[in-house]
Amino acid sequence: MESATSILFEIGKYTVKPIKRQVSYLFHLNTIFNDLRKAKEELVSIQAIVQERVERARMNTEVTEIIVQEWLTNVNQVVADVHTLENKIEENKKSRNYRFPKWIGRYKLSKEATQKTTTIRKLHLEGNFTQVAHRAPTPGIEIFMSSDFEMFESRKMTFQRIMEALCDNNSYSIGVCGMGGVGKTTLVKEVHKKAKESNLFNDIVMTTVSLTPDIRRIQGEIADQLNLKLDEESSSARANRICLRIKSVEKILIILDDVWKDVELEVIGIPFHDDHKGCKILLTTRNDHVCNLMDCGRKIPLNFLSDKESLALIKKIACIIDDYPPLNDVVMKVVKECKGLPIAIVTVGKALARKPLNDWKWSYVRLKRKTKFCFLLCSLFPEDYDISIEELARYVMGLDEFGTITCLEEARNEVRVIINNLKDSYLLLESNRETHVKMHDMVCDVALWIVSKGENEFMLRVCTRLEKNENFDSMTAISLMTSNPEHLPNKIACPRLKILLLGRNELDFSEVSDTLFAEVNVLKVLSLRLKFLSSQSLNLFSNLRSLYLAGCNFTNIYSLGKLKRLEVLSFYHCRMDALPNELGELKNLRLLDLMRCDQQNPIQPGLLQRLSVLEELYIVKDSFKDWDDEERQAKRCNVKLSELSSLSRLIVLSLHLSLTRVPIGFVFPNLQRYDISINSFYGYHIFTGHQIPEYPYSRILRIINLDASSPNAFKLLFRSVEYLLIDSCGMEYLIDIAGGNHAVMFSNLVKLSLQNLSCLRTICQGPTHQLTFSNLIVLDLNYCRLLTELLSPVVAQSLGKLENLKLSNCDALKQIISKEDRTLLHSQNQHICLPKLRILEIVGCNQLEYIFPMTVARGFPQLETLRMSKLPQLKQVIGHEDEGEVVDGNDVILSKLRWLILEDLPNFGTLYRGTCSSMWPSLEVLKVVNCPEMKSSFAADLEANMQALGKKLKVLHVEGRLCDIALLLLTQGLLNLEDLGINNCEELEELFKPAGFLSQGNYQDELLLSRLTVSRCKRLRKLFTLTIAQSLQKLRFLNIDSCDELEHLITQDDQILPEAHLQHTFFPRLVDVSVNECNKMTCLFPVTIADGLLRLRRVEVKGASQFVEVFAQKDERDGQIRKDVLLPKLKYLTFTRLPRLVNLCPRNYHFTLPSLCRLDLDVLTCPDITDRFTSALDDVVHVNGEVKLQFLQLVLFLCVKRILQIDEKEELACRAHNDSSSKTLSNENASLYTTIGHYWTGYFCSWNND
Structure with missing residues (x-):
């Protein structure tokens, strides 16, 4: 019981x-x-x-x-x-x-x-x-390739010699030598391009060494191109890190441009010769002797262009026709003056392109006086230096060479115009940064030669280094940006010196002697990049007008008050206890820059207010977070924000603060440029994510996390703002213009972003005729959940410049253009047109039934991207059932449309309400996914565009009823198709039919398809025929899911492909293979194609009940001979729910996997696996096909922990087959990866916790 x-x-x-x-x-x-x-x-x-x-x-x-x-x-x-x-x-x-x-x-x-x-x-x-x-990996040098390279006969021979040397395994260092400007840099850039296209090296790095090598910069450039993060401070530690990274690359080319002397490669971190035989050095130099010092095995000279080649080059650059003899005679004279130097020919040719005969008398003398001055100032900076236009402008302001200027902004604008002129004349070059320029080293040499003559009208004589016993009496400008600290004397006697630039970064000079500046009484401009600077040093500069301090640490700077003539004061990345109260004595100060300045104590009240002529103020640093509203100011000793409003001459302001609400009186009526951010992450563009200039060249306003009333404090700035971001504020409307007369708002606005405004109900409270977006280019709204209508028809008509419209997660949004006044527009036969709209993206707006009314039907002549996603109520893009008019008659032609993406639209029927078709002659990407109510009219549109799609389409993702049209497209041939996705096509039995797919394009050798996804095609039996598989040389990603009838990936006709026929390389670029829920599939690939999978990184097979082996061997005789297969890139293997899986490789095959770092193998659902995985001391994983075993054997060696690794301190007891004893492997030697351990726990592994 x-x-x-x-x-x-x-x-x-x-x-x-x-x-x-x-x-x-x-x-x-x-x-x-x-x-x-x-x-x-x-x-x-x-x-x-x-x-x-x-x-x-x-x-x-x-x-x-x-x-x-x-x-x-x-x-x-x-x-x-x-x-x-x-x-x-x-x-x-x-x-x-x-x-x-x-x-x-x-x-x-x-x-x-x-x-x-x-x-x-x-x-x-x-x-x-x-x-x-x-x-992210940084882009290679190819984005800076010159477009002026001409493969003349003289260059062709040199180019071929370099390429031959690179292919020679016994040649480790190649030197290209030739005079400055002869074209060495341009040539090695072409070598870089060709070597990359030919896959000669795994990585290629290029950096400029220059006359005075900056080791940290060179190391940084190499690390960036190798996607290596350098956290070390010392150069030696950074070199060790770089060396390890380079050694990890099997074959690497390092191009060192502009080498002037013997460079110690180990100091940079470059291994050489026996240290890493896969590393090759290609250097350029002006001096043949440098090639000997650098132990170059090959020296390849680059000579001048012949007269014939020079003439051909300048004619191409200057767009000169041959049938104008007078000009040809002048051109020939110019060519001879250029002495066969390509840089001279290109510079002159571009400057004189399409110019009349008289303009060919161009010379330096012809430059205007101010342009000459800025040109010569640029020569003060080191070779290949990124010259900040803002920094240059501040030097010009201090030297006072532009005469009387009303304000600093006027001088700055004039400098920008001059810089643009110099760039147009190719005397200055573009930098990677928009706000900087560069000067070619040869042009710099010419500029220095001009100033060294001492005969120019500015009395500007420059030296860039200090030699012993040299007389500096006549020097008016000294640049020591590249000098070493030990080369500085205790004192320099320069009675005429006006500008001194000292130090390239704060690491160059820790500190200098106070007596160094004892006899520089007339100095007007001083730039110091020192780690430490004493207050006594500043006492000597009574005539100073512009002071630029970067990276300096101050204990006290009270002597600043003695610089009575100072107009420009810049602290950049400086550290100080506090701004001294004496700063208020600088009555002539017009610019104060505290950009990223680390100040321990807040600014004293009343200090800024005393700077009565201040025109520009830059304060950007989190240390100023103590600035706050008026009420809290009463309890703190801090500057009041209202002080800024009292600066009547302030026209430029960069201000980043942390506030809860904006105080009364936060008004700046005279600002011309500003970057004001409240509670915002500094430094990135509010729309693109790109870094913005540190000094504002426009009008930017960022408002984040303020109470509902605070944004009204910025109403005055709304009239002029160009970039506006409002995020997480409690406002119900963007602007209130109800009642009274108001100026037109937002007429200058270029980009508007409204984010996370949970209370926002409307953009404008009041009459919309005072609201215009006539300059708006980007409109981006996200998570404005109470917003029901976006724009009135009147405001929508002002959007003539709108290019980008993005709306997401606006749950209550029912109309983008409200019905208000729409009837009036229709009665007046007016239509809303968005003539420049290029991008339209709507995501997650649950109430939208249509996007635009009928009045906008033909208003998108420039539309390039149309993306609709997760819109449960959307029925069509254009038109609504309530509107009587429909779009009939002529086709709607979207001639520029390149991207059409329709995703997760359960009620979507068609693009246009009516009977017309829409034409997409330029379409490249078409994705239609999870749109079950798609009407036949859309399929008809697809058919109508068949011919254009066949030529242009690169990406095609469709499902259901649209698959038939996609298959028809495939049979007709898609010449440029790169990405194909087919989903839920239940009738599909064969995806590719060679008779149609290959013959139409006549490109049997190679298809462009790189990604293929096939899912839920229940009857699919054939994926690739032999012909198709051999043509898929660019396939990189293959994903097959829930194809119940699919047995093999590669077939021939109706038979399984015999291995004897697989002679060609298959899938040489294949990176990732994933197969899921394909229950009739028995194997992935024939083993005979394994040798060609040199780029395969990941293999995943799940839920295939008949799956036996990854690589199949059909001919049993092949198993009698041991065969080795190398998969050099394979990193990830995943096998689960494969009850019949026996092996990765067939019997008597030996697979070597040197890169394997993760193996996920569920032995509970893959019980029959027989392969043996081992790891040798070299960290390389080996897989051996064995005779069938009862259990999986796992042999672990000392270095296996790279693959099988856990964080816990437990030990693993692993019992081998037929071995009753347990071998315990400590965590120091080997340990199972956590997920594998959980799969295998209790099966043949047990955890010891003692």
Whole structure:
């Protein structure tokens, strides 16, 4: 009896709980629903945090981790599913059936809600990312390739000699020598390009050494191109890090341009000769002797161009025709003056392109006086230096060579015009940064030669180094930006010196002697980059007008008050205790720059107010977060914001503050340029993520996390603002112009971004005729959940310059252009046109049924991108059922449309309401996914565009009924198709048909397809025929999911492809293969093609019940001979739910996997695996096909922890087959990867916790 009771008790224990759970689904819907809603809200909060981290990383040019992208995608999907489920639950609550609830529906909803809650909680745990992104690889030198390179006969021979030397395994160092300007840099850039195209090296790095090598800069440039982060401070530690990185590359080319003397490669971190035989050095130099010093095995001279070549080059550059003899005679004289130097020919040719004969008398003398002055000033900077235009302008202001100027802004604008003229004349070059320029070293040599003569009208005589016993009496300008500290004397006697530039960065000079400046009494401009600077040094500069201090540390700077003539004062990246009160004595100060200045104590009250003539103020640093509103100021000794408003001459302001609300009187009526940010992350463009200039060249306003009333304080700036970001503020409207007369708002606005404004109901409160967006280019709204209408028709008509419109997650938005006044426009036969709109993206706006009314039907002549995603109510893009008019008659031609993406639109029918077709002659990307109500008219549009799509289309993702048209396109040939996705095509049996797919384009040798995704094609039997497979030389990603009938990837006709026929290389660029739920598939590839998979990085196979082997061997005789296969790039292997899986490689095959870093193998669902994985001391993983074993054998060696690794301190006891003893491997020697350990725990592995 007791036994029976015990049995019944056990049965009850395992049955009552499930029954109780099932019953709870009926009676606890509200509780389950509340749990779901709470879990969803928590998930959305976590998502917002992760998304913010991702955005920060994106702004820092980092690449989001794939696992983070997948998590965000999953979260979006789950949140959307929960939203749908919530609607169903609400409907169920309201529904009654003869006074009884729908119990079956309630049960299903409760169960589904419980499952969603479980999924959400799992996402909670997964969302705790330690890292969301990694640094993106920097672009190579190819983006800076010269377009002026001509492969003349003299260059062709030199080029071929260099390429031959690079291909010679016994040649480690090649030197290209020739006179300055002969074209060495341009030539090696072409070598860089050709070597990269030919895949001669795994990596290619190019950097400029110059006359005075800056080791840290060179190291930084090499590290950037190798995507290496250098955290070390010392140059030796950085060199060691670079050396390790270079040694990790099998074959690497390092190009050192402009080498002047013997360079110690080990100081930079470049291994050489026996240290790394895969590293080759290609250097350029003006001196043949340098090639000997650098032990160059090959010296290749580059000579001048012949007269014939020079003439041909200048005619091409200057666009000269041959039938004009007078000009040809002059050109020939110019060519002879250029002495066969390509740089001289190109510079002169570009300057004189399409100019009349008289303009060919151009020379330096012809430059205007001020232009000459700026040109000569640029020569003060080192070779290949990024010259800041702003810094240059401040020097010009201090030297007072432009005569009387009304304001600094006037002088700055004149300098910008001059710089542009010099660039147009090719005397200055573009820099990588928009706000900087460069001067070619040969042009710099010419400028220095001019000033060295001492005969120029500015009395400007320059020296760039101090020699012993040299007389400096006549020197008016000295640049010591590249000198070493030990080369400085204790004192320099320069009675005429006007400008002194000392130090390139603060690491060059820790400090200098106070007596150094004892006899420089007339100095007007001083630039110091020192680590330490004493107050006594500043006492000597009574005539100083411009002082630029960078990276300096101050203990006190009270003597600043003695610089009575000072007009420009710049502290950049400086550290100080506090700004001294004596600063207020600088009555002539017109510019104060505290950019990124680290100040320990707040600015004293009244200090800025005393600078009565101040025109420009730059304060950007978190240390100024103590600035706050008036009430809190009463409790603090800090400067009041209202002081700034009292500066009547202030016209330029850069101000970044942390505030909760803006005080009264925060008004700047005279500002011409500004960058004002409240609670904003500094330094990145509010729309593009690109870094903005540190000194504002426009009018930027960022407002984040302020109360509802604070933005009204900026109403005056709304009239002039060009870039406006408002984020997380409690406002109900952007601007209130109701009642009274108001100036036209936002007429200068170029870019507007409204983010996370949960209370925003309308853009404008009041009559919209006073609101115009006539200069708006970008409009971006996100998470404005109460906004129901965006623009009135009157305002929409002003959007003549709008190029980019992005709306996302505006849940209540029903109309982009409101119905107000729309009837009036129609009666007046007026149409709304967006003539410059290029990008239209709408995502997650749940109430939108259409995008634009009929009046905008033909108003998109420039539209390039149309993306509609996650719009559950959307029925068409143009038109609404309430409108009587439809678009009929002529086709709507979207001639510029390149991207058409329609995703997750459950009610979407067609683009236009009516019977017309739309034409897309330029379409390159077409994605139509999860649009179940798509009407036949859209399919008709697709057919009508068939011919154009065949020529242009690069990306095609379709599903369901549109697959038939996609297959028709494939049979006709898609010449440029790179990405193909086919989903849910139930009738599809064969994807590619060679008879049509290859013959149309007549390109049998190679297709452009690089990514293929096929999913839920239940009847698909054939994927690649032999002919197609041989043509897919560029395929990189292959993803097959839920294709029940698919047995093999490669077939020939109706038979499985015999291995004897696989003689060609298949899939040489294949990187990633994923197969999921293909239950009839037995293998992935024939083993005979394995040797060609040199770039394969990841293989994943899941849920294939008949899958036996990854690489199949059909001919048993091949298994009698041992064969070696190398997969050099394979890093990730995943196998799960494969009950018949026997091996990765066939019997007697030996696979070597030198890069493998992760193996996920679920032996519980893959019980028959026979391969043996081993790791030797060289860290290389080997896989051997064995005779069938009862259990998986795992042989671990000392260095296996790179692959099988855990963080815990447990030890693993691994029992080998038929071995009763346990061998314990400590964590120092080997340990299983956590996920593998969990898969294998209890099967043949056990954890020891003692």
